[in-house]
Amino acid sequence: MKIAFFSIKKPINLILIIFCFTNLSFSQNKFTIENKKQSDKINFKLINNLIIIPVEVNGVNLSFLLDTGVSKPIIFNFLNVSDTLKIKDTETIFLRGLGNGESVEALKSKNNIFKIGDAIKLSQDLYAVYDSNLNFAPRLGFPVHGIIGFDLFKDLIVEINYSKKILKLTTPEAYTYKKCKKCERLNLEFYNNKPYINAQVIMNREMIPIKLLIDSGGSDALWLFEDDSLGIRSSNKFFYDFLGHGLSGSVYGKRSKVRNLLLKSFMLDKVNVSFPDSTYILHARKHKNRNGSLSGNILKRFNVIFDYRRAIITLTKNRYFNEKFQYNKSGIELSHDGYRLVREKDGASQNKDDKYGNSQNQGTKIIIDTKYKLSLKPAYVVVELRKDSPAEKAGLLIGDVILSINNKDTYQFKLQELIHKFYEDSGKRIKLKVERHGIILTVDFKLEDVFQ
Structure with missing residues (x-):
C-alpha cells in the first residue's frame, strides 16, 4: 500500500521570494x-x-x-x-x-x-x-x-537515480550535460519557489493540457483538481478514500484512473489519479493555472536531473517505467504504533533439557525453559478504513492491532512490506489475526479491484 504523504507548503504569512x-x-x-x-x-x-x-x-x-x-x-x-x-x-x-x-x-x-x-x-x-x-x-x-x-x-544540480x-x-x-537520445528535457516554471511542468492527460476520451506541480514529497502518482470547464473530472469508476495527511490535517477525495499521461514523448498507461476534495486544497490552489501534482509514483519511473538555474528537468526511463500502477485493494491504512511484548523462540539457545529438564534432586523436578524469550516488536494498527471496502465489510475496525497476516506474524515484516500485501492481485485472500480491546479476533476477506 502506498501511503499518500504530502509535502508541507509555503507559509501563508511569508513574503514571496522572487526566483531570479x-x-x-x-x-x-x-x-x-x-x-x-x-x-x-x-x-x-x-x-x-x-x-x-x-x-x-x-x-x-x-x-x-x-x-x-x-x-x-x-x-x-x-x-x-x-x-x-x-x-x-x-x-x-x-x-x-x-x-x-x-x-x-x-x-x-x-x-x-x-x-x-x-x-x-x-x-x-x-x-x-x-x-x-x-x-x-x-x-x-x-x-x-x-x-x-x-x-x-x-x-x-540534483540528479536522482531512482534505480x-x-x-x-x-x-x-x-556540470556538463551528456548527449542523451533516450531522454526528454522539459521546461520548468516557478511559482512561490516551486517547480511546475506542462503535460497532457487523456481522460474521458479527451486530450487535456495540464500544468502540474512537481512534488517529490508526495507518494501518489497524479493529483488532478476537478474542473468541468477544462474537462478534468473523475470517470464513473472511482472510490472515495483517505489520500494522506498534510500539515493542516487529513485529506480525502476520489481515487480513479486516467487512460494516459504524456510527458513529451513518454506515455504512461492506466495511471492512478486522485481528485482531492476542494475543501482540503484551498491553499494548494492559490496558483490559478495549476491543475494538480505529479508525485513520487511517477517520478520513480525515471532517473531525473533537476536544473533550477537553467529551468529544465531531464527525464530518462528506468526499470520502474513499465511497472503496473497498483493501489490498495483492502481499504486499510496502517501505522506503526509503539511496541508490544512478543514471546518467540530464542535462536541462540540450545537444547538444555539434559542439564535442567531432567535434573532430579531428592524427588523435586526443576524445569527451566530457555528456548523462548520476550522481545519488544513493532505494533501495527489500523488508522484509516475505507467505507465499503473488503476489510470494512469483513468487520475490521479502526484501532485494531494487526497481529498476523496469512498466518505469519506481522512483526516479521517492515511496515511497507506489510502494506504491499494489500496491493496484490484481485481475488487474493487475506486472513488477519487482530487484537481488539484485549480480545483476539480473525478477519477474513479477498482483495477487490474497483476498476476491473
Missing part, C-alpha cells in the same frame, strides 16, 4: 560542495516512493524527506531534536498546508549549519514545528525528522 536565475550564482548564502570534484553522491532510502536522505544539522545526524514542493527546511520536533540542535535566533510564525485544519505554530530559526554529503551551507533558515501530532514516521515505518527542498535544488537509489549533487559551474 541570473542572480543565484552571486549569492554567498548557498550550498557549496567541499571537494575537488565539486560533486558528491549520497545513498538514499526509497520508502513508499519517497526519498529519505541523511542530513546533518548543527552537527546532529537526521533523516529528511527530499521534497520539491517545500520552500524552507522544516524540522518536526516530536523527538525534541531542536534541543539537541541548539536552535537559536528564533521568531514565532504560523505555517499552513494541506488539510482543512488550523495553521500550525512554528519557530523560524536563522544561521543553522546544514550538511548533505560534501554539500554544506553555513547559514540556513529552518522552521521547527512543535505539534506532536505532526509525526509522519509511523506512516512510513522509518524516522523522518524533517523536510528539505528549494534551498538545495536552487544551488546545485540505484543514489542522489548526486553537483556545482552548476562544474
